[in-house]
Amino acid sequence: IVLDRSGSMAFAHDEVAKNGSPAAAPPGWKMGHAVPKDARWLDTVAAVNGFLDIMDDSSHDERVSLSTYSDKSKADVKLTSDYTEIRAAMNTHSRKFKGGATNIGSGILAGGKTLGDKELARSWASRVLIVMSDGIHNTGTEPVPAAQQVANEQIMIFTVTFSDEANIQEMEKVAVSGGGQHFHAKDSQQLAEAFRKIAKSLPTLITF
Template identity: 50%
Template sequence: MAMLAILMPVMIAVAAFMINIVYMELTRTELQISLDVATRAAGRTLAVTGDQQQAVIAAEQMLNANTYANQTLALSETEIVFGVSTRHSEMERYNFGPGNHPNAVKVETNGTHLVPLLFPSMGVPIQPRPMKTAIATKVELDIALVIDRSGSMAYSASEQADGSGPDAADDDWAFGDPVPPHSRWLDTVTAVDTFLSVMEQSHHDEMVTLTTYASKATVDVDLTHDYNSIRAALDHHSNHFSGGGTNTGEGITKGSAAVRKKNLARPWAAKVMVVMSDGLSTTGTEPVSAARMAAEAHVMVYTVTFSNEADTTTMQEVADAGAGKHYHANDSAQLNQVFEDIARGLPTLITF
């Protein structure tokens, strides 16, 4: 009994110490989650808007919504730094540092927030100040644009491609001539130009390749930083619009190969494909299977359907198989907005 009386306080002290250790590890984990969520929100807002103040507001909202140790981490108890994250090999980690054109945001605790332990440690009240850091980076991207140039693209979004000829075409118009005005194709060219303009304004390093498809698919432009070459390739099709069937699957397959082309694709860059279609896949490779193969090669597939004739069901399945997202547009204004939204919403990562 005497020994038990002596050891009991020791056992209680050891138990309290172990409970405190477990509690602090839980607190650190909750803090890291809170910072990760806040940093991801700030990074996404920065990527979409380019506005650092809005990014700070987004971080504060997430800090308020995600408590740790039953407390809320105030913005004043963190430091938010905008900078540049870079790497030059898939074997490297991202390096964060200062820069005039930020592509990353770092949120870290500044050591002013106190977390009381559950039990005094050996009778001494201790209040740890956990320190954690999270960095969100708009990653470098290699992007494949895969654009439908089948015969139905010569029609306007509001008319049915029934083979009678586009309403805006001259009486003697034929495939091979310049595409008629108000066509789905020209609406798409404008939307792609909007996409490329957002890329040009971006502080990040994106390379883009262009594949177009009708009965067959062709890689018109290999991965490049020269976006004007993509515009020129689209203009060439506008001036000599051949039409044909709709081989969406082959477009996806060739687009996936183009964005991963040896000696051009960057191993450390994320791979993204944007596939646009205005109708049904009528020939060639099955598109969902092609998207699944692209995803297995680590290419994320976004899909865009345009006009009321588009097969939204299949293209949603393509996006699902490619771990991406599907968008639909009924008219040129909506299509333009879709391409802008995709350009501004491309992936960000927690990099530290």
Template identity: 45%
Template sequence: MKSISNQHRAGSAMVAVVILVSALFVVAAMVINLAHIQVVNAKVQIVADASARAAGRVYAETGNEAHALVAAQQLAAMNPIQSVVVPIEAGDLEYGLSTRNSKNKAYTFTAAENGNSVRVTTNAFANGSGTGVSTVFPAFGQGMEIRPARTATNTQSTLDVCLIVDRSGSMRYAANEDSRSGSRPASEPSGWSAGDPVAPNSRWLDLVASVNGFCDELSLTAKSEKIGLVSYASDVTREVDLTTDYSEISASNFAISSSYYNGMTNVGGGIEDGLLAVTHPKYARPWANNALVLMSDGNHNTGTDPLEAAASAASQQVPIYTVSFSDEADQVLMQQIADMTGGTHYHAVDAAQLNEAFRNIARRLPSMLTE
């Protein structure tokens, strides 16, 4: 009897061990699955973020919803999760307005036509479209798929931007002329003197047309960008404080064109005054992001060191988008300024390229993920 009792106890203990091991295995499987689900959730969020950025950029540049969808799909395809591509369908994209009333407040998205935001939500994936991501272990003997719905919103931010333009003596010349030759601009009337209208084929008039194109691009958006204008030669002038009335920019440039003066090239001083313009307590908006657009056709030769001024912009997190114009321009310096501040450098050799550079900048001004 004693032997039978011992055998019974041993059998019971073995059963308990088997049950315990099985329970531990189930718990371990659940923990591993939960950890895997969290990883997949994070990766689907990355896909949503990348897709929203791509869609937002294309939509800002083209205004075309079909093109924005293709861009989102392409980015999703470039970020597969365990060979699973998250499907992005037309219904996953929403277009609208994202606004805030302070820099330390969150953006609020509202669906609207011709807005400043594109929101991507992985609804199609969550609702069963395409292949799901499998769990590491089956649950209750059944295979499970992980299909989270994740949202990301890309917003073209509210912007206060200052255009900083070169009105030095070299801007009297045509883009294909050498201002250092000692001869007058070919299209300049005989007897021209400082204060007369600028020559008809001048770089300055090419710039005026390009600035108008910049303003035209921004006027097509649902955002309310403020634009300021600073001009520089030997001196620096705040031509227009930040405004939503872009006609003031055109009027100021027309006035300069009508009475043009020679001067040197104080690039650094222009940057300094542009910074003051976008941070002006009366005209700048505390919730807006700031940017500078700097144009030059030559070489800095007087006033503030441009790299010191650019360092000040970088410390205030104000990007500078630079445009060098003509073969005389210091492309190296303009690239350095853009690199230091997080902007982009463009180079143009003729009026058409200059116009396209300014339009590209207007289309690509800062965007961000706001959700």
């Protein structure tokens, strides 16, 4: 799983992300504080938790990693069957949300690297990257070339865009490059449904 943690993710899904504080932010709020209650980030955390609940109920041994990105990317959690690590890492960002620019390509490469971990990745397992963004790539590695590089390692890529500010066309191209599908969500309910659909369709769609 690759998640956007750029500054716009602190705003609500129906807000225009701009300089200043989100509407739900308390007085004196700034980046580095706990993310405001209506933040796109918290909607995303809830959607990913729903995804992990489905993985928990799976009869297969599903291993999940978490990478996040803003100006730069970070591999927060290596491949694991203990999803509490994923949930804890997301909550850490929630408590101290630093924001930044949007480097989607770097996030894709970071996520792809976790799936190629020779100590944790099983050579026979199907590998899928789920890349989420709420905005427009504006710094660093271009997303489509990064997706093509990851796809060359036999990794399928799904993309999820969230809010009206997302660059849907570019993320559709990322999904096409990775042989996967793209989902767009306008609100938290649609976002949760997108992650549910991906989770429930993985066994039948992994035909890379």
